[in-house]
Amino acid sequence: MCKLLVLYYSRHGSTQAIARQIARGIESQPGCEAVLRTVEDLTSHSSDASEPVVTFDELANCDGLAMGSPVWFGNMAAPLKHFWDQTTTLWVKGDLIDKPACVFTSSSSMHGGQETTLQTMMLPLLHHGMMVLGIPYSEPALHTTRAGGTPYGATSVASEHNSALERDEAELARALGARLAATALKLKQ
Template sequence: MSCQVAVLYYSRHGSTLAIARQIARGVESIPDCEALLRTVDEIDARADHQDPIMTLEELKQCDGLAMGSPVWFGNMAAPLKHFWDKTTPLWLSGDLIDKPACVFTSSSSLHGGQETTLQTMMLPLLHHGMMILGIPYSEPKLHSTTSGGTPYGASAVAAGNGKLTQDEIELAQQLGKRLAMTALKMKGI
């Protein structure tokens, strides 16, 4: 029996995708855990999807969820919000209740709205009854990072090239590990 953790993201310029991949590495570093890397449809059809589009059935079946978006004026990006607006059937049936979840983001500057964006992504997850995980201060990099990383979730300051700092990589991987270990515990493995 294995544990499948969905890593759902929207990324226009590659930084949020880079974090998603590091979270997936963290998930897959835990025995019996598999990361399912998925994205959402672009509303204006400009996206070049590198990963499959998440389906509601995949979301329903996952054992845990990491969700990421770039900062758009302190909020999650519209395509990700649009995806969640279509999850009412899962909300009505309670399919996501008690599943662990975490959030991640990237912005073009350190003070670009990372923490408010992370909080806006938590809202639909809380409405679905999911259990939100952050990064605890026991993670040493959280004390020393000068780029991304918050107790609310993994984050990065986009350098325009999709590359992350070592601190951002380590914090994202640790968040993925924490999510996977929690999903395993909740599943009883």
């Protein structure tokens, strides 16, 4: 069984919605299991999400990683960055080297900094030696989406009136999850 960690921080549920679609994509691949986890909120030292808080052992032992964050001023959210700032032991041991990874985000506007946020999330993954995957243009929804989705990763635009994913956004998130799972399976052979 290939276990893929879907790690995210979500304050209002939009990033969590993408995480769940990515998990569906992962589990569409036979022999793959999605493990949904979040990180502690820095202000309350807990999480309001329905998923448990990730452990360093879960990260070290996963076969691949999908990581998501809301856009915070064009950057990943502080709780997620704080988590990665504590992974030096995994980095020294090389626990994540050659594992596939992808990133996803949500923002409140189309030009809120989605692509820069995706790029900031890639940096710790690259430093850990992970292989970062995007969404290829062979995915039809990447050509038709009007509410999110980039070759860098799955995205969505959420507003106070609508936190549900649009059809194309959900399709792209599932495709990214399926691609991550298929790659992890190939690497395990």
